[in-house]
Amino acid sequence: MRLSAIFYAIGQGFKNIFRNKIFSLATIATIASCVFLFGIFYSIVLNFSNIVRKAQAGVAITVFFDEGLSDEGIKAIGDEISKRAEVSKLVYVSAEEAWESFKAENLGDYVDSFGDDNPLSEDSNYEIYMNDISMQENLVTYIESLPGVRQVRKSAVVATMLTSVNSLISYVSMGIILILLAVSIFLISNTVAIGITVRREEISIMKLIGATDFVVRAPFVIEGLILGLVGAAIPLAAIYFIYKRAIEYLVDRFAVLDSLLQFLSIGEIFTTLLPASLILGAGIGFLGSFVTARKHLRI
Amino acid sequence: MTGNDMIILEDVNKSYSGAGAPALNNISLHIEKGEFVFIVGDSGSGKSTLIKLLLRELTPTSGRIIVNHTDVVKLKHRKIPKYRRGIGVVFQDFRLLKDRNVYENVAFAQRVISVPAREIRRNVPGVLSLVGLAEKYKSRPKQLSGGEQQRVALARAIINDPPILLADEPTGNLDPKNSWEIMKLLEQINKNGTTVLVVTHNREIVNEMRKRVITMKKGVIVSDQKKGGYIDEA
Numbered sequence: 001m002r003l004s005a006i007f008y009a010i011g012q013g014f015k016n017i018f019r020n021k022i023f024s025l026a027t028i029a030t031i032a033s034c035v036f037l038f039g040i041f042y043s044i045v046l047n048f049s050n051i052v053r054k055a056q057a058g059v060a061i062t063v064f065f066d067e068g069l070s071d072e073g074i075k076a077i078g079d080e081i082s083k084r085a086e087v088s089k090l091v092y093v094s095a096e097e098a099w100e101s102f103k104a105e106n107l108g109d110y111v112d113s114f115g116d117d118n119p120l121s122e123d124s125n126y127e128i129y130m131n132d133i134s135m136q137e138n139l140v141t142y143i144e145s146l147p148g149v150r151q152v153r154k155s156a157v158v159a160t161m162l163t164s165v166n167s168l169i170s171y172v173s174m175g176i177i178l179i180l181l182a183v184s185i186f187l188i189s190n191t192v193a194i195g196i197t198v199r200r201e202e203i204s205i206m207k208l209i210g211a212t213d214f215v216v217r218a219p220f221v222i223e224g225l226i227l228g229l230v231g232a233a234i235p236l237a238a239i240y241f242i243y244k245r246a247i248e249y250l251v252d253r254f255a256v257l258d259s260l261l262q263f264l265s266i267g268e269i270f271t272t273l274l275p276a277s278l279i280l281g282a283g284i285g286f287l288g289s290f291v292t293a294r295k296h297l298r299i
Numbered sequence: 300m301t302g303n304d305m306i307i308l309e310d311v312n313k314s315y316s317g318a319g320a321p322a323l324n325n326i327s328l329h330i331e332k333g334e335f336v337f338i339v340g341d342s343g344s345g346k347s348t349l350i351k352l353l354l355r356e357l358t359p360t361s362g363r364i365i366v367n368h369t370d371v372v373k374l375k376h377r378k379i380p381k382y383r384r385g386i387g388v389v390f391q392d393f394r395l396l397k398d399r400n401v402y403e404n405v406a407f408a409q410r411v412i413s414v415p416a417r418e419i420r421r422n423v424p425g426v427l428s429l430v431g432l433a434e435k436y437k438s439r440p441k442q443l444s445g446g447e448q449q450r451v452a453l454a455r456a457i458i459n460d461p462p463i464l465l466a467d468e469p470t471g472n473l474d475p476k477n478s479w480e481i482m483k484l485l486e487q488i489n490k491n492g493t494t495v496l497v498v499t500h501n502r503e504i505v506n507e508m509r510k511r512v513i514t515m516k517k518g519v520i521v522s523d524q525k526k527g528g529y530i531d532e533a
Contacts, residue, residue: 005413019398205394208354210384210459211411213377 005215013222020195024227027191031231031284034184035277038177039239042276043269045173050264052166056133057088062153063126063143073148078126080146086135091127098123181284188227188288192220196293220293221286228285232277239273240266304365305463305494306330306353311362313348313518322348323359324518330496332462335489337505338498339529340515346498349515350467353496354386355379367462384412387456387493391468393448395440401427401451402436408455426454430484446477453484457493464488466497470504478504502529 017024063081065074074092082090093101099120128143130136140152196203206216247263306328313323323345330336340346351357352364355371364371367385374382395404402423409419427433430450440448449469456464466485470478482497482504489495499505505512505528512527513520522530 004415008410008413201394202396205396205407206411207380208356208383208388209408209411209455210380210382212380215411215413 006218009215009218010222012219013226016195016199016219016223017226020198023191023194023198024223027188027227028231028234030187030191031184031228031281032234034180034187034284035232035281036235036238038180038280039235039273039277041173041176042273043239043243045169046269046272047263048169049166051262052169054262056166057129059133059136059155060091060127060129061136061140061143063128063149064123064151064153065125066148066150067122069148074124077146077148081126081128081143084139084142086130086132086139087128088131089129091129093125093127095121095124098125181280184284185288188224188284189292191227192224192289192292195223196220217290217293221289224285224289225282226285228281228283228288229278230281231285232281236270236274236277240270243269303331304329305332305334305367306496307363307365308352309363309365311352311364312360313345313352313357314360321360321518323352326362326518326520328513328520328523330494332494333489333492335486335495335508335510336497337508337510337512337527338496338515339500339505339512343517344515345518346515347467348518350465350496350498353463353465354388355382380412384459385461385463387459387461387464389449389452389456389464389466389469391471393440393445393452393472395448395451395455397440400437400439401432401443404440404451405454405458408458412459414459422458426458429457429487430454444477445473446480449473449477449481450484453481453488457488462492462494464493464495466495466499468498468500470499470501475503482508505529 063077065077078090078092081087095118099118102120128139130139136154140154143149143152203216244266247266250263307330308326308328311323311326312321314321326345326349338346338349348357352359352371353366355374358372362372366382369382369385371382396407399407405423405426406419409422414422424433424436427436430453432447432450432454435443435447438447440451443451449472453469464485469481469485473481478501485495485497486508509526509528512522512524512529514522514524514527514530
């Protein structure tokens with residue numbers, strides 16, 4: 001393969017775009033729409049996942065010990081639990097800390113009536129936070145089997161709900177992304193097919209002169225690749241500005257939800273969205289044009 | 300096959316699916332290197348099928364076709380481009396790229412086969428001079444007369460120096476003066492050593508030039524004359 005053939009194909013790919021301005025613009029617009037939807041959807045999903053993840057991180061299992069269990073016994077239970085892969089953090093809460101926390105949260109003005117008594121003197125415990133809340137049941141079963149453990153308190157409803165929401169988001173996002181991909185490939189394939197039809201005479205001349213399949217097809221594939229990249233770059237720029245403005249607006253407007261809704265920064269979103277969208281655009285362009293050129297150019 | 304044979308057809312048949320009679324019926328033909336041959340006949344006589352077989356746009360139903368020592372029937376798909384580079388081709392409707400000028404149309408034939416740019420810049424002006432269009436290298440096809448457009452097509456056909464030139468009704472869209480100019484150019488190209496096959500309906504030209512004339516009718520060669528003329532009943 002001569003270098004000049006590659007440069008010729010690249011040059012022709014660019015020229016094709018300008019020769020068929022209307023089709024090129026239509027292709028860029030359709031790819032841009034798909035990548036824009038993908039980007040918006042991805043940003044929402046990523047933020048929602050982040051919120052769910054943060055909520056999951058706040059869900060803890062509480063482990064209470066048998067009455068009179070020694071400090072060594074409590075420590076041994078803590079060591080066993082810490083070895084489990086699903087455990088992200090283990091916090092020991094002494095009976096005094098448990099009572100102080102209860103008082104602050106529930107007793108208010110009646111706190112003095114208990115004097116120096118600690119009704120929770122046997123309620124020292126471990127608060128256990130998990131990496132993956134869907135593993136809660138396994139972990140609870142395991143901890144309940146440990147000697148010295150009196151009771152394990154869990155939040156089954158919250159765990160199930162968060163796990164379900166997370167799964168639902170994953171499935172829906174994958175479904176929508178697959179549909180968008182199929183639509184985009186169909187659209188670019190149509191555009192390249194129209195481009196090939198428009199240039200059928202030129203292609204037939206090329207074939208009769210003795211151009212190889214590579215020389216005939218390459219400009220169309222390069223054209224698709226460029227249209228895909230441009231089609232991806234435009235919505236990325238739009239999302240960059242829209243996302244920043246939208247987050248500023250939401251934070252400003254709903255300051256009261258600040259602790260619950262912690263949005264990701266544009267940098268965090270773009271770390272994955274930028275390469276993913278460019279690869280998506282280029283991939284759609286390449287795949288759509290390659291398959292179409294191969295199908296229509298067997299002369 | 301001798302060293303002097305350029306095109307050989309042996310018992311070539313071609314039938315199209317759904318069509319009644321075969322397009323070519325047991326054709327055998329030898330054309331030597333450097334010959335100038337007219338192929339004449341009515342519509343449906345099989346001339347276009349013959350050209351398509353030689354260009355390997357079609358394959359025969361049966362028979363052998365050897366062109367410049369290449370067995371065209373057995374040619375693999377990936378080898379077709381290289382084979383076609385040995386055949387220049389000119390059509391009745393010129394088939395020029397309308398969005399490119401004369402220079403670019405001729406250079407196109409070299410670009411698509413990856414000739415280095417420096418060589419293209421050297422070759423194109425020479426070929427344009429040969430066909431008398433050196434001055435008009437910047438013109439677009441629509442700015443040229445029919446005769447000039449056909450000369451551009453001729454320049455494109457010969458720039459890669461093919462040993463064979465196929466001309467399918469090259470004067471079909473031209474007036475008598477331009478037709479003669481094109482035929483003179485084809486004759487000159489032939490004198491330079493290229494084997495030239497011209498499919499034509501132009502009785503006057505065929506009768507005047509006194510070249511080999513192969514007459515076809517309903518897929519069969521009915522006459523093959525050295526220094527022949529146009530046979531009316533064909």
